[in-house]
Amino acid sequence: xxxxxxxxxxxxxxxxxxxxxxxxxxxxxxxxxxxxxxxxxxxxxxxxxxxxxxxxxxxxxxxxxxxxxxxxxxxxxxxxxxxxxxxxxxxxxxxxxxxxxxxxxxxxxxxxxxxxxxxxxxxxxxxxxxxxxxxxxxxxxxxxxxxxxxxxxxxxxxxxxxxxxxxxxxxxxxxxxxxxxxxxxxxxxxxxxxxxxxxxxxxxxxxxxxxxxxxxxxxxxxxxxxxxxxxxxxxxxxxxxxxxxxxxxxxxxxx
Amino acid sequence: xxxxxxxxxxxxxxxxxxxxxxxxxxxxxxxxxxxxxxxxxxxxxxxxxxxxxxxxxxxxxxxxxxxxxxxxxxxxxxxxxxxxxxxxxxxxxxxxxxxxxxxxxxxxxxxxxxxxxxxxxxxxxxxxxxxxxxxxxxxxxxxxxxxxxxxxxxxxxxxxxxxxxxxxxxxxxxxxxxxxxxxxxxxxxxxxxxxxxxxxxxxxxxxxxxxxxxxxxxxxxxxxxxxxxxxxxxxxxxxxxxxxxxxxxxxxxxxxxxxxxxxxxxxxxxxxxxxxxxxxxxxx
Numbered sequence: 001x002x003x004x005x006x007x008x009x010x011x012x013x014x015x016x017x018x019x020x021x022x023x024x025x026x027x028x029x030x031x032x033x034x035x036x037x038x039x040x041x042x043x044x045x046x047x048x049x050x051x052x053x054x055x056x057x058x059x060x061x062x063x064x065x066x067x068x069x070x071x072x073x074x075x076x077x078x079x080x081x082x083x084x085x086x087x088x089x090x091x092x093x094x095x096x097x098x099x100x101x102x103x104x105x106x107x108x109x110x111x112x113x114x115x116x117x118x119x120x121x122x123x124x125x126x127x128x129x130x131x132x133x134x135x136x137x138x139x140x141x142x143x144x145x146x147x148x149x150x151x152x153x154x155x156x157x158x159x160x161x162x163x164x165x166x167x168x169x170x171x172x173x174x175x176x177x178x179x180x181x182x183x184x185x186x187x188x189x190x191x192x193x194x195x196x197x198x199x200x201x202x203x204x205x206x207x208x209x210x211x212x213x214x215x216x217x218x219x220x221x222x223x224x225x226x227x228x229x230x231x232x233x234x235x236x237x238x239x240x241x242x243x244x245x246x247x248x249x250x251x252x253x254x255x
Numbered sequence: 256x257x258x259x260x261x262x263x264x265x266x267x268x269x270x271x272x273x274x275x276x277x278x279x280x281x282x283x284x285x286x287x288x289x290x291x292x293x294x295x296x297x298x299x300x301x302x303x304x305x306x307x308x309x310x311x312x313x314x315x316x317x318x319x320x321x322x323x324x325x326x327x328x329x330x331x332x333x334x335x336x337x338x339x340x341x342x343x344x345x346x347x348x349x350x351x352x353x354x355x356x357x358x359x360x361x362x363x364x365x366x367x368x369x370x371x372x373x374x375x376x377x378x379x380x381x382x383x384x385x386x387x388x389x390x391x392x393x394x395x396x397x398x399x400x401x402x403x404x405x406x407x408x409x410x411x412x413x414x415x416x417x418x419x420x421x422x423x424x425x426x427x428x429x430x431x432x433x434x435x436x437x438x439x440x441x442x443x444x445x446x447x448x449x450x451x452x453x454x455x456x457x458x459x460x461x462x463x464x465x466x467x468x469x470x471x472x473x474x475x476x477x478x479x480x481x482x483x484x485x486x487x488x489x490x491x492x493x494x495x496x497x498x499x500x501x502x503x504x505x506x507x508x509x510x511x512x513x514x515x516x517x518x519x520x521x522x523x524x525x526x527x528x529x530x531x532x533x534x535x536x537x538x539x
Contacts, residue, residue, distance in 0.1 A: 052511045059518040060374070063525065067370045070529065091345065100378065104510035112503020119499055186349070225390030225502040232382045232510055233330055240337040240375075247341060251348045 017212045020134065024142055024208065027135045034140045041144035045106035046151070053101045053152055054159055060097055061160035062167045064088045069172050081174045082182030085164035090187050090195050091250070094157040096243060099202035102149050103235035107210035110141050111231040114214025115224040123215060133215065142207035149203025150196055157195070194250040201242055206235045288412070288493065289486050292420055295413035299421055303414050310422040314384045315429075331379035331430050332437045338375045339438030342366060343445025347452070356452060360460035363442035367435070368469045369525065376434040377480040377517045380427065381510055385488040388419050389509040392492025393502035401493070416489040423485035424478055431477040435470070472528045479524055480517040487513040 068084040114137065117123055123133045161183070168174040213231045217223050262269045299307055316326040346362040392415060395401050404411045443461070447454045491509035495502050 048507075048511075052515055055515040056518055059515075059522040063370060063374070063518075063522050066522075066526065066529075067366065071365070087349075092341065100514055101511065104381075104514055105507055108507030108510060109504060112500050112507065115503055116498065116500035186352070220394075220499065224499040225394045225506060228503040228506040229386040229390045232386045232506070236378060236382045237330060237333060240334050244337040244340050244344065248344050251344055 013216075016216060017208070020138070020212050020215070021208050023134045024138050024211075027132065028139050028143070030135070034136050037136065038140035038144055041110075041141050042148055044109070045102065045144055045148040048105045048109060049101045049148065049152055050155075052105055053098065053156055056101060057093065057097045057156040057160045058163040060093050061085065061089055061164045064093060065164040065167050066172075069168060069174070073172070078172070078174050079178035080182050080185070081168045081172070082165075082179035083185045083187075085168065085179070086161060086183035086187045087191070089157055089160040089164065090191050091247065092243075093160055094153045094195050095198040095202055096239070097156050097160070098149050098153040098199050099206055099235070099239050102145060102152065102203055103206045103210075103232060103239065106145055106148070107206045107231055107235055108228050110145070110207070111210040111214040111228050112224060114141075114211060115217035115227050118215055118217045119220065119224065138211040138215070141211055142204060145207030145210070146200050146203040149206070150200045153196060153199035157192075190253065191250070194246070194253065198243065198246045198250070201246065202239050205238045205242060209235050209238060285490055288416075288490050291412050292416040292486060292489065295410065295417040296421060298410065298413040299417045303418055306414060307418045307422055310418050311425055314387075314422055314426045327379075327383045327426070328430060328433055330383050331376055332433045334379045335372055335375045335434040335438040336441045338371045339363070339367060339441030340445045342371065342438075342442040343450065346442075347446050347450045356450075357456050358460055359442070359446045359452065360457040360462075361464045363439060363446075364461050364463075364465040367438045367442060368465070368473045369529075372431075372435050372438045373473055373476040373480065373521055374518070375438070376427075376431055376477055377484065377521065378514065379434070380423075380430070380481060381484050381488070381513045381517065384423060384426065385484045385513055386506050386510055388485065389488045389492035389495070389506045390502060392416075392489060393495030393505045396493065396495045397498065397502055412493075416486075416493060419489050420482060420485040423481045427477050427481035428474070431474060434477075435473070475528075476521055476524055479520055483517050483520045484513045487516055 065081065065085045065088075068088065069078060069081045072078050072081050072084065114123075117137075123137075126133045126136070165176070165179055168179055169176045210231050213227045213234070217227045314327060316328075342363050343359065346366075347356055347359045350356045350358055350362070392401075395415070401411050401415065404414060439461075443454075443457060446452050447457050488509045491505045491512070495505035497504070
């Protein structure tokens with residue numbers, strides 16, 4: 001039989017997470033803002049994420065374009081492959097790939113870093129000195145993850161469309177002009193803006209989850225490992241949940 | 256002697272070459288580890304059957320806080336549920352723009368099987384059982400438990416890595432069943448209940464275009480991904496270093512690498528399976 005403490009743990013975790021998020025949002029607008037930490041973290045997240053982003057966005061788009069072109073070639077509408085590539089990349093793959101990398105590369109490193117500090121009781125030391133760890137550590141990290149996610153998603157979209165272009169034109173023999181011409185048929189400015197907003201939301205969620213898991217670590221190296229593992233799982237789950245909601249809203253807004 | 260002269264004469268060139276060769280050495284060590292893991296699989300069935308069963312049970316249910324919210328099955332099922340619902344949201348709305356919303360059932364049978372379910376399941380696997388394996392092995396490495404195993408005469412690669420790869424392959428099959436069913440269910444539910452298409456139309460196009468061969472290949476894709484993901488994750492766990500933060504960093508690196516590796520594997524395998532023509536017949 002599960003005792004009461006174990007049964008209540010998930011709820012306590014959710015409550016703690018919302019409490020920390022609320023603190024973060026309040027302290028975000030309260031001076032002094034930790035600019036230095038923000039810049040260092042942004043640079044760090046961008047540095048660890050850039051290469052994996054490029055490596056991940058190319059196979060994903062090529063796979064999408066490949067599957068989609070099979071269909072279009074069968075219909076005799078291969079000229080529209082640019083339309084499918086642009087739509088799929090901008091609305092889905094761009095934000096999703098970005099956050100997979102932000103979660104896999106940036107959030108895990110943040111969680112590991114904060115977790116190690118928690119275990120070494122550095123956060124308690126900060127509190128003793130009258131410094132709020134949320135303000136100096138969590139706020140800049142969450143903002144850095146959001147900021148870099150927005151920037152990276154545009155890179156993903158560009159690289160993805162370029163990859164799709166090369167694959168369609170040189171492997172599946174689509175006319176290059178038709179590919180380029182078809183890109184803007186159903187993908188407009190609104191889709192791009194929604195895609196960037198989505199990427200920002202994902203980055204925010206990933207940053208918050210990573211920081212919460214990091215500052216609530218318990219129990220040695222195995223605890224840090226588990227916290228990082230849970231960060232990855234919860235970020236991915238949150239990402240997919242946000243994605244479906246944001247897509248439904250986005251579709252309503254653009255059509 | 257010459258080495259010392261070169262090093263002091265051209266320090267920067269030397270350092271660059273050194274970094275370059277270190278990377279190659281690391282790649283070689285990694286390949287060697289993968290080969291050893293795959294080669295010791297027979298050993299697992301001869302000696303470490305109990306450990307294998309324990310790991311299968313653990314991977315299916317998940318460990319720690321993950322078990323409380325339902326474990327690997329629930330997480331992978333939830334991920335594919337949301338991506339399947341995307342077919343309904345994006346597919347139905349885009350198709351209805353050109354007046355062919357009847358084809359949403361076809362989109363579910365085609366895109367879910369070939370693209371969405373394998374990729375999403377791969378992401379789910381990497382996040383749950385993959386990252387879990389790295390965290391466990393990394394903590395063992397930091398606590399010097401792996402060295403203790405070696406001292407006791409237990410083959411650590413076979414006992415820790417090969418067992419995890421095999422149990423990954425075994426666990427992925429029922430998991431992938433759940434994943435595919437969930438994505439079909441979500442697409443059907445979204446299209447028929449939320450957007451109000453008649454179930455008859457949806458089912459007709461869905462059943463017409465659902466190809467059993469594609470489904471079997473899709474399972475093959477999932478198993479390929481499971482092997483790649485488990486190999487990458489056990490390697491990074493096995494070679495973790497640098498205290499508690501090192502374990503976390505190893506998990507991050509492993510997730511990054513395995514996402515890229517499994518996406519590439521899916522791409523290459525699907526190109527090999529479906530070929531350039533796509534192996535797809537609209538007219539039946």
